[in-house]
Amino acid sequence: MKSALALLLLTASAALAQTTGTCTNKLQGLSETQITAVICEGSALPLEGQPMIVEVGGSQFETNVKKVTPVFGFNVVDAAVTDAGKAQENLILLSGVPAATLQYQSTSLPVSVLPADPLTAKNRVDYEWAIGPAKAPNTDPSNPTTDATDLDAIRFSGSGNYARGGIFGMKNGKDSLLQSTASVSIDTTDTDTPSFADNNRAAVAVQFTNLNAGRIWMHGNAGFETRADKAFHSDVQNFDAVLKVSGWVPVLRSFTLFSTQGEFIAAPLSFTASYGYRNRHQQATKASGRVFEGTAQYNLFLFDDYQVTLSGTWTVNDMTDRASAVPRTQRLYAATISYLANNRAGFRGVASFQDGSAGSMLRDVRQYFVGVGLARLNLGGKGGM
């Protein structure tokens, strides 16, 4: 039954994947006199030379459409603000809201608003999730005879991130680098066996963002985070309060090997490191003390159409009263292989592999997946200062 379900999901994943490329209408007022909108296919387009009203926060202003350009499967609309006297006011309006409405001819089109200032991009919401069949060797320690038949499961993985400028809604200076974040990540299966990953985390943090130290550390964040790990299939929880640093390391650039076409331009090595206090409940035992956790992710491109994303997570549970059942060190390595069928569709995950343990997992696992459901990304610039 489970195999049949896995096969069904694998078959369905191809169809689901067709819907992964989403397009949302959006707007940015980069200067006082100019706005630019992206209007996705399927929506009526404004006409060049005609007025377009931008309705924002109970107010509105008029623009004149200068150019409508179809590119890459959507349309870019360049418009000039008609009343130059109110231009500054309009820009302020647009910098403080997450959404607006465009009105032209008989069309009324809701759009999300991207802030003009790159620093305000610290306001964001994004999420992704995937479902797919998973397999793991049947190496249950209570049964020393390893079964030649792999274990099957359905894997659920996903993450959601929310970030907002300032400290959780408090008024914040426009140039402040302070940012509040909340995140949830899930990596689990439908089975109780500890042979599969079961590592789920919720976290909130306050951090400084957009920190740079040249090509050694770029797009960095540093701050304080509290988080909870919980296994869904066993009685294990971690509660952490840590100092956390993250960012890119541009000197460790992504590489393309054996390609007959051009090289891929992608993010370099990225990392997260945290150090602080951990309180761990594992079945009947409790332990507390210091914890270090480091994660690194790197993109490698092979031939003309394969992306291999490598990641490693290293955890040191340096607890003074750590019970023998609580591992001192945990290492989790993962590799995800994605295939580029064509540039418009982008890379799609086709297989992944995990080895080790992290967070609330009871023991090392070795599992692999074939087929990934759909992933959705959302860059809304969910406004407000």
Next chain:
Amino acid sequence: MPENESENPPASESPLTETAAATDPQAALLAVSTSAAPGDAKKAVIYNCIVVIFLEQGFPEINDQSARIVWSTIDDQVIMAIGNGMSSCITGKGFHCPALAPMFATLKEMNQVTVVSDLVTGMASMVTP
């Protein structure tokens, strides 16, 4: 018109050389060092801005226009910085350029991979004159 017009070289020079003179030294070097640069000044300016801004934002140097940008690997705030930086770069060379962050954000949303030459051509259709 491109800024620093008075410093432009004589009309007999190639568009690439013209562009090189109109841009900052780094972009100028890039303009004259690539054999795959487009044939007109606008495309050359756009390509130079792509090279410079991506390098500024922590990416490896783009050596030719067959390079492919994998938007899905790029953080949202970096996408914004690239878009705003590139709009500013192109505008600074005397062209009218729409805000580019919405376009790059949409390319990421749609999970697209973009060949740099296609990006140059697409942007050239938006940039005026």
